[in-house]
Amino acid sequence: LPGGAFPSTMASRLVPKVGSKQGGAPCRERSVVVLSPVGRIEVSGCETGVHEIKLPKMSQLPSGAESSVACEVCEGAEEMPEPLQQCTAWLRAYFCEPEATGTLPVPAFHHxxxxxxxxxxxxxxxxxxxxxxxxxxxxxxxxxxxxxxxxxxxxxxxxxxxxxxxxxxxxxxxxxxxxxxxxxxxxxxxxxxxxxxxxxxxxxx
Known part of the structure; x- marks a missing residue:
């Protein structure tokens, strides 16, 4: 897939931000919104690593139809740094192919x-x-x-x-x-x- 997209069942959106996680030179933070069986998960990070994962608040269990959204293939965001690519790929595996999580790299963390x-x-x-x-x-x-x-x-x-x-x-x-x-x-x-x-x-x- 073009632009660093990953073959995924989750929708992603890239939002450029500027932030600092070490108190030194600011890093260029990006956020990806992942559509998962439990709702929208926001992952933020930079070229160095993943900053944060924000989970949705569930008020009710997802129905079968909502759960199937994790099995729809869509394109990922362009210019997504490698740690976010790895993180979204790992999350996709967690929900859809759990046996694959043991073979995928855990993304670098930057928090x-x-x-x-x-x-x-x-x-x-x-x-x-x-x-x-x-x-x-x-x-x-x-x-x-x-x-x-x-x-x-x-x-x-x-x-x-x-x-x-x-x-x-x-x-x-x-x-x-x-x-x-x-x-x-x-x-x-x-x-x-x-x-x-x-x-x-x-x-x-």
Whole structure:
């Protein structure tokens, strides 16, 4: 496809912006709107990496017709920097071909929270690396994995601060009771993502 478009089932729109994620020279930020089974997802980033993923708020579960939108092929945006190309390709695979996410490159990240040496960063990287598709961990279990078993509350704060939901899968962190718990995109979206992964994992088994 021309102009760096990706063969996708999602619609994209590029919006040039200028911003800085490091406090130094500003980077040229672009935003892509991804039409997914759960609604419009906005991904922003630059040539260096992805800045942020903004999820829609779900007020109701998508119908079968709405879910099928993720299977319509359309052209992507022109002049999309490589990290956004990789991010949108990864999101498409997550919703449509989950088995492919393990073979696709995770895009570079360009957000100060993921560049500073902190426990929050450690938690988010641990979550990305160790908690796989279709799995779930409690806040305490993730604290253990990140090296501080007493920091379950801090893990909750890290989940609220996560700038890259779905790719850094904070929806897979649940309460010890088994309840899904809070989520930036709302509880309905969190439950949909967990259900989607469980169903797809069963299909692949």
């Amino acid at each position: 100060p929270l993921l560049q500073r040496d902190s426990f929050t960063r450690q938690v988010l990287w641990t979550l990305l690396k160790d908690v796989k598709f279709g799995e779930a961990v409690s806040y305490k279990q993730l604290a253990d994995l990140a090296g501080n078993s007493r920091a379950a509350r801090a893990v909750g704060g890290a989940m609220r601060s996560n700038p890259l939901p779905i790719i850094i899968p904070c929806h897979r962190v649940i309460r010890s009771s088994g309840d899904s718990g809070n989520y930036g995109g709302g509880q309905l979206l969190k439950e949909w993502l967990l259900s989607h992964e469980k169903l797809q994992k069963e299909k692949l088994a």
